[in-house]
Amino acid sequence: MIRIGFSLAILLIGTVAASAALPPYWQRKAEIQAIVDSGAVAGVLESRGPIDAVERVGNDHYRVRAGGCALDVLIIDDASAAVMPGPRKFKLKLGDLVCK
Secondary structure: OHHHHHHHHHHHHHHHHHOOOOOHHHHHHHHHHHHHHOHHHHHHHHHHOOOOEEEEEEOOEEEEEEOOEEEEEEEEEOOOOOOOOOOOOEEEEEEEEEEO
């Protein structure tokens, strides 16, 4: 009986840990949505026209293109957010605007 209770406890702990993060598709969607909705990104690209493309360059690294310009955006963990199960808490870090 004790073995069954112990086994169930381990199984439940594994279930909570597995449900803590979003699947990659939904996490990437959340990151792209945050970039598109960002006032900071809009402020940098405002005079260049609307966003033409958001390209994933690497892990936690996106490139936003508008007109002839490109802006690198990095996804960084939000250290100020409480550690809780659920979607990843992140912030955007903008790079330098590069224009042709």
